Structure formats: structure tokens, C-alpha cells
Amino acid sequence: MxxxxxxxLFAAARTDRPEPSAALLARVMADAMAEAEARAASAPAPRAxxxxxxxxxxxxxxxxxxxxxxxxxxxxxxxxxxYAAPGGFDAVTATMLGSGYDVxxxxxxxxxxxxxx
Numbered sequence: 001m002x003x004x005x006x007x008x009l010f011a012a013a014r015t016d017r018p019e020p021s022a023a024l025l026a027r028v029m030a031d032a033m034a035e036a037e038a039r040a041a042s043a044p045a046p047r048a049x050x051x052x053x054x055x056x057x058x059x060x061x062x063x064x065x066x067x068x069x070x071x072x073x074x075x076x077x078x079x080x081x082x083y084a085a086p087g088g089f090d091a092v093t094a095t096m097l098g099s100g101y102d103v104x105x106x107x108x109x110x111x112x113x114x115x116x117x
Contacts, residue, residue, distance in 0.1 A: 059068055
């Protein structure tokens with residue numbers, strides 16, 4: 001096939017646009033309306049706003065006591081890891097970098113950019 005034959009095929013395809021039948025469109029609309037009614041019927045009821053004091057409202061907003069337990073655990077672990085740094089880190093850096101380096105050598109810094117030359 002050459003370009004003129006292919007262009008003739010494309011032109012024929014552009015002019016011959018089949019339209020969907022009215023029965024098909026009616027079935028599609030009926031299915032859409034049935035789905036919309038089913039979703040509206042099974043929509044969950046809105047949650048009631050928590051009542052009570054400030055702590056009860058905050059607990060209600062974040063998910064209750066289970067969520068508060070997770071937040072407390074994560075917060076305490078962060079404080080503990082920050083206060084009592086892992087002691088075996090020196091062994092890891094000595095293995096990876098040799099004994100001539102310190103933990104601070106693994107931290108990024110601007111010293112290499114500030115040297116002249």
C-alpha cells in the first residue's frame with residue numbers, strides 16, 4: 001500500500017461514523033440510573049461530631065484511643081532513639097569506612113565547596 005491508498009482508507013473511516021442505536025443508549029442510561037440509585041441507598045450515614053471536653057473532641061477527630069496509642073508509641077520511640085543513640089553505629093562505620101573515619105564524616109557538609117583551588 002502506498003500513501004494515497006492509506007489516505008483513502010483514513011478518509012473513508014472519517015466519513016463512515018456508526019451511531020449507537022437508541023436501544024443501546026437507553027440500556028446504558030438505565031444501568032447508570034440503577035447504579036446511581038444503589039449508591040445513594042448504600043451511602044453511609046455521616047458521623048456524628050464528638051461531644052464532650054477538648055480531649056474527647058481531639059480523640060474523636062484523630063480516630064479514638066487506638067490512634068492515640070499509635071501516636072504515643074511513635075512519639076516515645078522518637079524521643080528514646082533521639083536520646084539514646086544506637087551504640088553499635090561505630091562498629092558499622094568502622095566496617096564500612098575503615099577505622100580512620102568518624103560518624104561525622106558520613107554527614108553531608110559544605111566543606112568541600114568552600115575550599116579554594
